[in-house]
Amino acid sequence: MNKYMKKAINEAIKGVNQNHGGPFGAVIVKNGEIVSTAHNQVLKSNDPTSHAEINAIKKASKKLQTFDLSGCDIYTTCMPCPMCMGAIRWANISNIYYGATSEDAQSLGFRDKLFYDEEHQNIRSIDRASCLSVFRLWSEKPNKTIY
């Protein structure tokens, strides 16, 4: 078995056994070295965003002191949900290795697959012009950092 996935699985087991959350663990690796490991803590922290991948990214960013994890790979026990996939993209993580599929997670009652499939029917735009005024504030700001 892949040694990083093994570590991710051990994290997932830890999370389930400690009642921290679902059976999900993740490991971030750079140049063969483990940068961070984490598991799902939605239940422990009452935080719906506390997925293994999000937690691993937060730890890695803190450790490397950057929001740019280019050159890092992530090993995760399950196909990242859309939230985590988005986080992985923002973090510029290079490669994603996952174990179980969204269908596997669905079979446990998790809603990842639904999120991938569903239409956005409860979303609408209001006050766009006012919001764009802040966009202009940003765009006119000198020496800003683009991430």
Add this chain to the structure above:
Amino acid sequence: MNKYMKKAINEAIKGVNQNHGGPFGAVIVKNGEIVSTAHNQVLKSNDPTSHAEINAIKKASKKLQTFDLSGCDIYTTCMPCPMCMGAIRWANISNIYYGATSEDAQSLGFRDKLFYDEEHQNIRSIDRASCLSVFRLWSEKPNKTIY
């Protein structure tokens, strides 16, 4: 202007002026009361997940002591990116009101739209069976909380 969006915009302005991150603010409302307000802090915290919506959800969950924000609405100055959209779904937020569009964000150099469009070409499955063993551990766990 919608009063909650006004508040979200003020948060966004605060974030830009304090160099905390991009021009994005969010407000979570339940039964007409503001539960949380937040702005993007990616630059301040070096955390690629520190978007306005994620931060607002974390604050609201902490305040209401639950990962289930059913009955809450979110007002955000920009169409949520895929990460935040996923977080909103996990949190069971009822309605999403946004101002600017992903195209507007793209015009500032943010990559939201790319994320919505792109193929997942750097992702592959490994060690699924081993990962599924943790799924079984979860599935066989009595009295577990599904979220």
